[in-house]
Amino acid sequence: MKKTVVITGCSSGFGRAAARLFAWEGWNVVATMRRPEEERDLNTLPNVLVTRLDVQDHGSIASAVEAGIARFGRIDVLVNNAGFGLFGLFEATPPEKVAEQFDVNVFGVMAVTRAILPHFRENKEGVILNVSSGAGVFALPMLSLYCASKFALEGFSEALSYELASQCIVVKIVEPGGVLGTGFGRRSDAEAARTAVLPDYASFVARTREVFAGLRAARLATEDHVAQVIFDAATDGTDQLRYVATEDIKPLVMARRETGEQGYMALMRSRFGAGEVPCGKVLEDG
Numbered sequence: 001m002k003k004t005v006v007i008t009g010c011s012s013g014f015g016r017a018a019a020r021l022f023a024w025e026g027w028n029v030v031a032t033m034r035r036p037e038e039e040r041d042l043n044t045l046p047n048v049l050v051t052r053l054d055v056q057d058h059g060s061i062a063s064a065v066e067a068g069i070a071r072f073g074r075i076d077v078l079v080n081n082a083g084f085g086l087f088g089l090f091e092a093t094p095p096e097k098v099a100e101q102f103d104v105n106v107f108g109v110m111a112v113t114r115a116i117l118p119h120f121r122e123n124k125e126g127v128i129l130n131v132s133s134g135a136g137v138f139a140l141p142m143l144s145l146y147c148a149s150k151f152a153l154e155g156f157s158e159a160l161s162y163e164l165a166s167q168c169i170v171v172k173i174v175e176p177g178g179v180l181g182t183g184f185g186r187r188s189d190a191e192a193a194r195t196a197v198l199p200d201y202a203s204f205v206a207r208t209r210e211v212f213a214g215l216r217a218a219r220l221a222t223e224d225h226v227a228q229v230i231f232d233a234a235t236d237g238t239d240q241l242r243y244v245a246t247e248d249i250k251p252l253v254m255a256r257r258e259t260g261e262q263g264y265m266a267l268m269r270s271r272f273g274a275g276e277v278p279c280g281k282v283l284e285d286g
Contacts (some may be wrong), residue, residue: 001029001035001073002026002028002047002056002072003027003028003076003077003239004027004029004030004068004072004073004074004075004076004077005022005027005028005029005030005075005076005077005079005234005235006030006032006065006068006077006078006079006116007019007030007032007079007081007134008032008053008055008079008080008081008082008112009032009033009081009082009083010031010032010033010037010042010050010081010142011033011034011035011039012228013080013081013223014081014131014223014226014230015033015082015177015282016033016041016042016083016210016223017057017226017227018029018079018227018230018231019042019048019148019171019224020042020045021228021230022231022233023042023045023046023047023048024172025048025231028047028048028049028053028071028072029042029044029045029047029049030049030052030064030067030068030071030072030075031048031049031050031051031280032050032051032064032082032164033050033052033053034053034054034119034215035099036050036051036052036053037232039144039238042285043276045183047072047195049067049068049071049072050093051063051067051068052064053082055082055104055107055108055109055111055112056103056104058111058115061111061112061115063192065115065116065119068216069119074123075116075119075120075126076123076125076126076127077127077128077129077136077234077274078080078113078116078126078127078128078129078132079129079230079234080108080109080112080113080128080129080130080131081230082104082163082220083104083105083108083109083131083149084101084105084265085101085133085135085143085146085148086098086101086143086203086223087143087146088103088142088197088209089142089198089205090145090195091198091201092198093145097145098145100151100220101145101149102144102148102149104149104150104154104202105146105150105152106149106153109153109156109189110128110156110192110237111248113160113260115166115168116128117123118138118164120164120167120169121167121169124167124168124169125169126168126169126170126236127169127170127171127172127175128169128170128171128172128225129172129173129230129233129234130157130171130172130173130242131156131174131176131230132153132173132174132175133150133175133176133177133237134152134175134177134244134246134249134252135147135150136150136153136175136254137175137249137252137253137256137257138156138171138252138253138255138256139151140269140272141204141270141272142205142208142209142212150239152172154173156243157171157172157173158171158173158241161239161241163245170239170242171241172234172242172243172275173240173241173242173243174229174230174232174233174243174245175243175244175245175249175253176221176229176245176246176249177221177245177248177249178215178216178235178246178248178249178260179244182207201276204273207210207272208272211271211272215248221245221246221248225245225246226245226285228247229243229245248277255267
């Protein structure tokens with residue numbers, strides 16, 4: 001009997017690539033997105049159901065899960081992929097955008113997970129795979145809110161994995177870095193364009209943008225590489241929790257997880273120019 005996967009955020013990026021890959025591998029795929037009426041590709045593939053799911057609309061979540069079960073009989077894997085990233089200064093970001101960042105990247109994942117759990121418990125098995133980020137392992141300036149949401153997702157996923165092991169349900173985390181060919185950067189740039197740059201931060205913002213430009217130029221992985229890691233993690237039959245999906249972030253992941261705090265912080269501060277402003281005397285006098 002064919003297995004079935006539900007994937008959120010299939011209109012572009014990792015979600016679209018993963019939906020294609022699972023379908024090519026013979027799986028039934030429930031490919032969800034906010035505007036399925038605009039889809040012209042995935043709905044031409046065999047055994048793919050394209051349906052609406054907006055993680056901020058809980059009614060659409062329940063409907064998508066029900067539609068997947070009605071079409072294919074059962075669901076075996078959930079891939080929580082939908083998400084976006086705010087890029088900009090925390091101080092200049094409106095509170096409503098802060099709330100949206102968490103509503104999509106954290107509360108949306110929780111809502112979709114909650115909707116599928118009764119089905120997985122009834123089946124006494126299931127895999128939940130949450131797409132995190134390198135920014136859920138190490139923090140980056142100008143991405144404070146995105147990092148905060150992904151750090152929260154990492155903690156939620158790890159804690160949930162202990163709970164759900166008692167129900168024979170496995171939780172996994174995939175951690176990609178910057179990837180060529182996704183719509184993620186375009187949305188982040190659009191969000192940043194709406195955010196003010198406070199004059200006091202101007203030199204820091206300019207330096208940080210230079211660092212990120214260098215990181216973008218060094219990207220080698222594509223959305224298809226990440227889709228393969230998602231597929232492998234979902235099908236490897238293990239209870240491994242974390243999978244680093246792109247080579248470019250491995251040095252920083254290792255630095256965060258395998259070196260001392262002082263060495264790690266010195267590395268990150270040197271990379272982003274923190275400490276170049278002569279603040280020390282002010283701190284001493286204070």
